Amino acid sequence: MTDENDALDTGTVAALARFAGYPPFEPETLARIAAGASNAVAAVRASATGPLFDAEPGAFLAELERQAEPPR
Amino acid sequence: MNDPAQATLTEIATALAGGAVSSEELTRDCLARAHRLNPVLNCFLRIEDEAALAAARRADELRATGRRLGPLHGVPIAIKDMFYDPARETSSGSAIRRGFRGDATAVALARLQAAGAIVLGALNMTEFALGPTGHNPFYGACRNPWNPAHIAGGSSSGSGAAVAARIAYGTLGSDTGGSIRLPAAVNGILGLKPTYGRVPRTGAMPLSWSIDHVGPLARTAADLARLLRVIAGHDADDPGASRRPVPDYEAEAAGSIEGLRIGIPQDFFFDAVEPAVQTVIEAALAMLERAGARRVAVTVPAAQHLTELGRAVVYSEAAALHGHWLRTRPADYSPQVRARIATGVAIPAAAYAEALQLRAPLLRAFCREALGECDLLVTPALAIEVPTLEHTDVGGGASMWTTIARLLRTLAPFNYLGVPALALPVGFAPGGLPVGLQLVGRPFAEGRLLQVAAEYQRHTDWHERLPPYH
Numbered sequence: 001m002t003d004e005n006d007a008l009d010t011g012t013v014a015a016l017a018r019f020a021g022y023p024p025f026e027p028e029t030l031a032r033i034a035a036g037a038s039n040a041v042a043a044v045r046a047s048a049t050g051p052l053f054d055a056e057p058g059a060f061l062a063e064l065e066r067q068a069e070p071p072r
Numbered sequence: 073m074n075d076p077a078q079a080t081l082t083e084i085a086t087a088l089a090g091g092a093v094s095s096e097e098l099t100r101d102c103l104a105r106a107h108r109l110n111p112v113l114n115c116f117l118r119i120e121d122e123a124a125l126a127a128a129r130r131a132d133e134l135r136a137t138g139r140r141l142g143p144l145h146g147v148p149i150a151i152k153d154m155f156y157d158p159a160r161e162t163s164s165g166s167a168i169r170r171g172f173r174g175d176a177t178a179v180a181l182a183r184l185q186a187a188g189a190i191v192l193g194a195l196n197m198t199e200f201a202l203g204p205t206g207h208n209p210f211y212g213a214c215r216n217p218w219n220p221a222h223i224a225g226g227s228s229s230g231s232g233a234a235v236a237a238r239i240a241y242g243t244l245g246s247d248t249g250g251s252i253r254l255p256a257a258v259n260g261i262l263g264l265k266p267t268y269g270r271v272p273r274t275g276a277m278p279l280s281w282s283i284d285h286v287g288p289l290a291r292t293a294a295d296l297a298r299l300l301r302v303i304a305g306h307d308a309d310d311p312g313a314s315r316r317p318v319p320d321y322e323a324e325a326a327g328s329i330e331g332l333r334i335g336i337p338q339d340f341f342f343d344a345v346e347p348a349v350q351t352v353i354e355a356a357l358a359m360l361e362r363a364g365a366r367r368v369a370v371t372v373p374a375a376q377h378l379t380e381l382g383r384a385v386v387y388s389e390a391a392a393l394h395g396h397w398l399r400t401r402p403a404d405y406s407p408q409v410r411a412r413i414a415t416g417v418a419i420p421a422a423a424y425a426e427a428l429q430l431r432a433p434l435l436r437a438f439c440r441e442a443l444g445e446c447d448l449l450v451t452p453a454l455a456i457e458v459p460t461l462e463h464t465d466v467g468g469g470a471s472m473w474t475t476i477a478r479l480l481r482t483l484a485p486f487n488y489l490g491v492p493a494l495a496l497p498v499g500f501a502p503g504g505l506p507v508g509l510q511l512v513g514r515p516f517a518e519g520r521l522l523q524v525a526a527e528y529q530r531h532t533d534w535h536e537r538l539p540p541y542h
Binding site: 021022023029036040042043047056061069 | 267268269282312314316374377378379380381383384387395398399402407410411412414415417418419420423426427428429430431432433434435436439490491514515516517
């Protein structure tokens with residue numbers, strides 16, 4: 001899913017983990033984290049096709065209720 | 073009555089109410105099956121004989137005086153080991169929470185008990201509810217009653233296996249990426265992920281507060297309807313809980329589906345369906361057409377991104393919830409779950425916030441474009457035949473990661489969207505393992521999904537088939 005050029009590298013993941021105070025990860029785990037995070041962020045980038053500047057924060061439950069059918 | 077073990081939850085509740093069977097004898101039977109089958113299936117982490125029998129005797133005493141606690145009076149059920157109760161340990165399938173006791177009873181569990189349900193014990197689950205196969209390095213893998221070499225699904229592995237094996241009449245599970253529907257599908261029973269906010273999560277182990285759902289598993293649509301009505305409804309301690317009134321789901325499930333429009337996604341959800349599964353799914357759709365429904369082709373907007381958008385949220389929130397233990401007790405996680413949770417550290421906070429803010433517009437687009445011309449969607453619950461434990465275990469070979477990714481492919485998108493989704497058993501693949509169909513509706517349209525499932529079950533008998541281990 002992620003373009004190779006846009007993917008996180010394991011060195012960056014190791015630095016972020018160190019910055020967050022986590023003990024070191026083994027290389028295989030760093031690679032899994034890098035792949036997982038890269039895919040998730042790529043999906044965000046691909047889906048954010050317009051500004052969210054005017055989106056109401058925390059409005060998801062209200063949106064679910066707006067989209068519901070009237071009670072039968 | 074005939075063999076009580078073959079009765080459904082609603083049938084046994086009626087038998088109990090009429091005095092045809094006592095809760096104590098029923099509970100003894102269920103506990104005996106649990107002890108007999110657990111060495112093979114490993115679906116229970118703890119079988120609570122004394123507490124269950126004491127509760128069953130109290131239920132019988134109350135009934136003898138003409139009192140009935142509610143619609144589950146005396147019915148044996150079981151719960152995933154992540155619903156807190158000061159009276160019992162709640163391990164969340166983990167080493168870290170071994171021996172933990174919550175301060176208050178989880179709301180969904182308390183509602184089941186207030187309605188008269190008898191809790192048989194705590195069910196196996198994936199460590200911290202994060203994994204789709206049912207492997208658990210601390211407590212052992214849960215196994216499938218149709219063939220113990222195969223997965224029971226995850227994360228509510230025991231919740232699926234215990235119902236299929238006729239140990240419990242219904243179970244409680246949680247679903248953050250398919251964790252109710254996958255165990256339901258692979259064990260040949262029903263599982264319902266309700267609309268986000270429909271069932272309070274108060275007192276349930278959190279994985280991702282924005283995407284966690286609590287819901288029931290059982291053998292029939294009527295059983296699910298009854299369980300859902302009991303556990304649904306607002307709770308002030310869950311900021312994500314809806315105030316919308318709870319309908320009579322059993323009444324809603326009783327209607328005809330004549331003229332109902334069933335949306336068939338033309339992209340993504342049917343892209344990678346194995347031929348043996350496709351044959352069974354096609355037969356199920358033909359059955360629904362014969363019952364009066366008609367098919368409509370639909371497109372789900374951004375379908376290929378929904379699972380990963382959900383993961384941006386789940387991994388970020390899970391990393392926050394587990395941050396202290398990731399720093400101080402990393403060796404107490406399995407390597408797989410530690411890696412999944414720690415993925416959140418590499419997701420920028422801005423991407424997490426964007427993923428959250430995109431939910432409402434993507435939900436609007438889904439309701440407008442995918443559900444605009446139909447009443448519900450159907451997809452396979454699982455596009456592949458149920459894999460083995462060996463093939464999906466650590467070191468399961470080069471194809472292991474591909475298989476694991478395919479387990480949640482059709483399920484996880486609807487956690488991000490928050491809409492209700494139900495797994496329905498619709499037959500068996502040639503290898504003898506169940507095949508499931510997924511029904512997906514508009515927000516708070518659980519009644520319509522139950523209606524379709526009930527109609528399908530009126531015309532078929534898959535839900536009456538017994539697994540070899542029962």
